[in-house]
Amino acid sequence: MTRNNFEIEICANSVESCLAAQQGGADRVELCMGIPEGGTTPSYGEIKVARELLTTTRLHVIIRNRGGDFLYTPLELKRMAADIDLCHDLHVDGVVFGCLTADGDIDVEANRMLLDHAKDMSVTFHRAFDHCRDPRKALTDLIHLGFDRVLTSGQQPTALDGIPLLRELHQLAGDRIKIMAGCGVNESNIAYIHEATAITNFHFSAREPQRSKMKFTNRNVYMGSKDADETTIMVTTRRRVEDTIKALLVSETSNRLFINTKQ
Secondary structure: HHHHHEEEEEEEEOOHHHHHHHHHOOEEEEOOOOOOOOOEEEOHHHHHHHHHOOOEEEEEEEEEOOOOOOOOOOOHHHHHHHHHHHHHHOHHHHHHHHOOOOOOOOOHHHHHHHHHHOOEEEEEEOHHHHOOOHHHHHHHHHHHOOOOOEOOOOOOOOOOOOOOHHHHHEEEEEEEEOEEEEOOOOOOOHHHHHHHHHHEEEEOEEEEEEEOOOOOOOOOOOOOOOOOOOOOOEOOHHHHHHHHHHHHHHHHHHHHHHHHHHH
């Protein structure tokens, strides 16, 4: 297998992260804000500028107007549909969303409505999948709905922990839908996850801390949680994108060399 056999998606929390992903050789970014909440829809300006600057890396945008669960009201779904229409108007390559029922099943009708708005864009079902009560039935539902891929950690805190289910889902999916492993994927484990599951689609953030350049801050005032570090910004870096991809490809090269010496 070569680089062309893998799809690498970067979870990008800003235009700057998008550019670092492009420079590092990513195939696609998922642009999202609100990372501590699991990702929420970015602003119009963020999407527009990212679309202008991404020339070789595809732009996907998360459609999730709040953190929390994935059971949406009609009014929330109306806003999500409007955000998808906006993405279509800005010539975004794809959108990412996921709706569940109160019982933890795929909300077929809600997802179908949003898919109708997505039109000719690529569509990913996000990690709402990891909150489904029956992942095998959920996968079948997503295939029938026509999603292109599903992002999952194998219903575990990290993709490394979720290897058994990821392997099974990849086998069940065949060529009907792409299984994309995400959550906790990095330089140290991406090759192992691939070897253990045969999955070739990966999602990771490759972020590093960037210290604030402020010379003065009022440490008695908090913009959010008192425990949050408001003097550090996490940003995707080209170095970590390149290193993670390299770790995957080096492992593939080593495997081929080992097989050849055995023949």
